Amino acid sequence: MDKKPCKSQEVEVRKGPWTMEEDLILINYIANHGEGVWNNLAKAAGLKRTGKSCRLRWLNYLRPDVRRGNITPEEQLLIMELHAKWGNRWSKIAKHLPGRTDNEIKNYWRTRIQKHINKQAEMYSSHVSNPELHGHQASTSQLPCNSPAGFMETYSPISSFNHGNVELFPVQPQQQPQQHVVNQSNNENYWSMEDIWSMQLLNGE
DNA sequence: AAAGCGCCCAACCGCCGGGGC
DNA sequence: GGCCCCGGCGGTTGGGCGCTT
Structure with missing residues (x-):
C-alpha cells in the first residue's frame, strides 16, 4: 500500500497522534461529503495525512457508533x-x-x-x-x-471457563471509557468524543 | 518524591487481493 | 496480462500513564 504519493506532488505527510483540529476537519468533511475515496478525501479536506491514516482514524475512533473501553x-x-x-x-x-x-x-x-x-x-x-x-x-x-x-x-x-455473570478473566479495572488525552504539540489538550460531537451539533452539522 | 517498570492502546507498517485502465 | 491505485487486514511499536518500589 501507499505505493508512492502521486508521483508529481510529494506532499508532506503528517504522522503520529491526531490533533483535535484534524479530527474536526475529518468529521466535518465526512459529515458533508460522505466517506468516498480516502486519499482524495484527505487531500480535499486539506489534511496532511494519508488516506489510510484518515480511514483508520475514522473507523477506529471518530465514527459516531464506535464504542470504546469496558468490554463486557x-x-x-x-x-x-x-x-x-x-x-x-x-x-x-x-x-x-x-x-x-x-x-x-x-x-x-x-x-x-x-x-x-x-x-x-x-x-x-x-x-x-x-x-x-x-x-x-x-x-x-x-x-x-x-x-x-x-x-x-x-x-x-x-x-x-466458568462463565455466566462471572468475569471470564479477572477484568482489570478498565480505564475510564477513555476521556481522550492528547498531547498536542506542546500544549496539552483534553477532549472526549462527546465534546467533539457536541461541537458538531453546535456547528449545525 | 522520583525512578523504574509494565500495561495499554493509538497509530503505523507491510502485505495482499480486487478493480480499473 | 501487467501495472497502478486503493481498501482492508493483521502484526508491531512507541509513548503515555499508573502502579510499585
Missing part, C-alpha cells in the same frame, strides 16, 4: 468463542461485536486474553518439568487446558 463479560465470551472458531480474523470477529473495532479487539486479545493463555502455558511447562512439585503426575489427558496445545484447542469458554 458477554463480549469477552463472544470474542473467545469467535477466536476459537476463526483465529486472528479480527475484522471478522469485530463484525459480530457492534461498535467494536478490529483494532480494539486485537488489542484486547493481546493484552488480556493472550497474557492469560501465556500464563497457562507457563504453568503447564513448569508443571511438566516439575510434576512432583505439583503433587501429581503430569497427565495430559487430565490437563486439557493446561497444555498449550490443549489449552488452545479447548479454550472455548464453554469448556474452559
